[in-house]
Amino acid sequence: MLTHVTQLRRVVTVGGGPAGLLAAILMKENDPATEVEVLERNPADAGYGFGLVFSAVTLANLRADVPWLHDDLTRLGRHWSDIELRLHGENLRLGGNSFTAVSRSRLVGSLRQHAETTGVRLTDQREVTDPEDIDADLVLGADGVSSRIRDHFAGRFFPEIRVATAKYAWFGGYADFDALTFLFERTEHGWFAVHGYPYDEEGTCTFLVETDPATWERARPTGYGPDETPAPGASDEVARRFCSEVFAGSLLQPGLLANNSVWRNFVTLRTKTWHHDRYVLLGDAAHTAHFSVGSGTKMALEDAIALATALRATNDLPAALREYEARRKPKVERLQAAAEPSMAWWENFRRYVDLPMPQLGMHFLSRSGRVTHQRASEEDPEFVRGLDRWFSGGEGVDAVLGTPFDGPSWRLTSRVVALSAGSPVQRGVRSIVLRDGRMVVDPQDTAGELPGVLLDGLRDGQDVEQGVADAVAAAERGAQLVMLRADPATAEAGTLARSQISERLRLEHGLPTVTLEDPPDFDLAAQLVLSGRTDLVAVPAEAIGEHPGISAAETRTIEHSPR
Numbered sequence: 001m002l003t004h005v006t007q008l009r010r011v012v013t014v015g016g017g018p019a020g021l022l023a024a025i026l027m028k029e030n031d032p033a034t035e036v037e038v039l040e041r042n043p044a045d046a047g048y049g050f051g052l053v054f055s056a057v058t059l060a061n062l063r064a065d066v067p068w069l070h071d072d073l074t075r076l077g078r079h080w081s082d083i084e085l086r087l088h089g090e091n092l093r094l095g096g097n098s099f100t101a102v103s104r105s106r107l108v109g110s111l112r113q114h115a116e117t118t119g120v121r122l123t124d125q126r127e128v129t130d131p132e133d134i135d136a137d138l139v140l141g142a143d144g145v146s147s148r149i150r151d152h153f154a155g156r157f158f159p160e161i162r163v164a165t166a167k168y169a170w171f172g173g174y175a176d177f178d179a180l181t182f183l184f185e186r187t188e189h190g191w192f193a194v195h196g197y198p199y200d201e202e203g204t205c206t207f208l209v210e211t212d213p214a215t216w217e218r219a220r221p222t223g224y225g226p227d228e229t230p231a232p233g234a235s236d237e238v239a240r241r242f243c244s245e246v247f248a249g250s251l252l253q254p255g256l257l258a259n260n261s262v263w264r265n266f267v268t269l270r271t272k273t274w275h276h277d278r279y280v281l282l283g284d285a286a287h288t289a290h291f292s293v294g295s296g297t298k299m300a301l302e303d304a305i306a307l308a309t310a311l312r313a314t315n316d317l318p319a320a321l322r323e324y325e326a327r328r329k330p331k332v333e334r335l336q337a338a339a340e341p342s343m344a345w346w347e348n349f350r351r352y353v354d355l356p357m358p359q360l361g362m363h364f365l366s367r368s369g370r371v372t373h374q375r376a377s378e379e380d381p382e383f384v385r386g387l388d389r390w391f392s393g394g395e396g397v398d399a400v401l402g403t404p405f406d407g408p409s410w411r412l413t414s415r416v417v418a419l420s421a422g423s424p425v426q427r428g429v430r431s432i433v434l435r436d437g438r439m440v441v442d443p444q445d446t447a448g449e450l451p452g453v454l455l456d457g458l459r460d461g462q463d464v465e466q467g468v469a470d471a472v473a474a475a476e477r478g479a480q481l482v483m484l485r486a487d488p489a490t491a492e493a494g495t496l497a498r499s500q501i502s503e504r505l506r507l508e509h510g511l512p513t514v515t516l517e518d519p520p521d522f523d524l525a526a527q528l529v530l531s532g533r534t535d536l537v538a539v540p541a542e543a544i545g546e547h548p549g550i551s552a553a554e555t556r557t558i559e560h561s562p563r
């Protein structure tokens with residue numbers, strides 16, 4: 001019975017990518033009486049991109065919502081579980097995940113077939129220029145990141161973009177990958193990295209090459225000068241040849257495969273609202289998240305499912321569109337928040353390539369800020385045990401945090417230091433001293449030992465360069481360590497700036513850093529120390545006593561003796 005379905009005479013989907021096709025199929029299934037048409041600007045067989053990755057969780061959700069799509073992905077895709085980092089001639093294998101990769105064109109082909117079987121009309125080579133000309137009760141803007149529908153009503157949807165500094169180009173190739181593989185290759189110009197994985201039985205792999213802008217400028221892998229604008233086809237070929245040479249040692253067959261493989265900067269898109277009048281956005285037209293979290297297509301498919309579900313639950317179109325946005329937006333925003341530090345990792349990876357391999361592994365795994373020592377241990381206990389032993393000689397959080405630390409002229413006997421109570425967050429640079437084994441934040445107090453600075457109330461997106469400059473200036477005046485605290489008012493947001501400043505001070509300036517965690521999370525603290533993001537962690541003094549596992553560290557921490 002279709003008693004509640006929103007009654008629609010005609011629905012038009014602009015864009016025949018994953019979002020548009022799945023939404024069209026589900027609309028038609030909602031009410032076979034609705035006329036559903038997909039307008040796609042390209043010919044049927046003109047796909048872009050190579051393989052896409054889906055996590056096991058994504059597939060399980062799809063199985064519940066659209067079983068045939070889950071079965072198609074499982075049938076068409078390739079499955080593997082490990083992550084592998086290849087750098088300086090070493091391989092590090094990280095387990096505990098489960099992925100399915102599928103060719104983007106096979107996924108689109110399968111969706112098109114289902115669309116036709118369901119009675120959706122597919123009109124190819126029809127580019128929509130004016131959305132107001134479309135004859136429909138409901139227009140789905142599923143026309144990708146450069147959406148015409150969204151831009152036409154920009155004053156209603158309020159799009160906002162952030163352009164990544166890193167350059168990437170999406171290729172295919174035949175390589176000896178049997179996992180989600182990351183290759184790092186140093187050239188005379190700087191570092192290039194690959195995100196690669198096999199996605200079909202023929203052994204074709206996604207081969208996505210990424211580099212920082214300075215390396216890219218030096219290499220000019222377009223073959224064009226700074227003031228020349230290359231035509232897409234020609235620049236494709238130069239990019240393909242350049243990357244094929246850089247990674248020749250990893251290819252089983254010479255030469256990468258190109259398909260619209262131009263150098264780009266990833267664009268993260270957010271839109272304030274997703275619907276206006278009879279227009280609704282979904283997929284990349286509404287939002288994007290950096291490809292390193294492998295979630296763009298997943299979000300596009302989940303949008304389509306949520307929209308169809310909302311339209312099935314009521315016969316009130318505006319209410320259904322509101323419900324769709326209310327259900328999806330918070331989930332998408334959470335994913336975008338996790339993608340932000342992952343994108344930053346790839347913008348900065350040249351800084352991490354000289355970390356010892358096990359540490360690089362933890363740094364990479366925890367790049368989105370959510371992986372603690374415990375969570376990493378659940379995913380790959382053997383890797384974490386080995387890392388703990390490499391770092392501390394023992395195993396577990398207490399062993400890691402109980403590892404001594406040598407400063408320029410002093411030694412602390414563990415990685416946890418106690419911070420005196422009563423240090424409210426106050427944006428700016430403040431003095432800290434160590435007195436009776438406790439960090440004291442007080443600009444007036446100059447009588448303690450081990451003077452340092454506190455960069456307080458850090459916020460993402462604005463404080464990194466300034467924070468590094470302030471800390472380096474303080475070190476020139478004699479500061480021996482730098483403590484960093486995020487602005488709690490910005491929730492997770494300040495922690496990225498905190499980590500980025502901390503690791504730059506450690507890796508580029510050799511300055512010891514202390515990350516202030518309040519409320520304390522010793523599991524996270526162990527990750528921050530193990531991954532090389534910080535040397536020490538400060539927690540409020542009273543928290544040390546409350547934590548039975550860490551209390552032993554307190555007595556050792558408090559010791560402070562000149563070496």
Ligand SMILES: Cc1cc2nc3c(=O)[nH]c(=O)nc-3n(C[C@H](O)[C@H](O)[C@H](O)COP(=O)(O)OP(=O)(O)OC[C@H]3O[C@@H](n4cnc5c(N)ncnc54)[C@H](O)[C@@H]3O)c2cc1C
Pocket residue numbers: 014015016017018019020039040041042049051052053054126127128129142143144145146147148170208282283284285291294295296297298299300
């Ligand atoms: C390098 C890279 C790697 C990625 N890897 C992954 C991954 O591993 N896993 C994953 O889940 N996602 C990945 N993604 C993201 C994924 O490709 C997109 O999120 C996904 O394709 C979004 O689907 P969509 O249907 O919203 O948009 P699209 O796939 O972009 O489809 C939009 C369609 O609209 C058509 N169109 C555009 N304008 C018009 C117009 N005016 N008129 C008519 N038609 C129009 C286009 O031709 C296109 O067919 C990756 C993205 C990039 C850039």
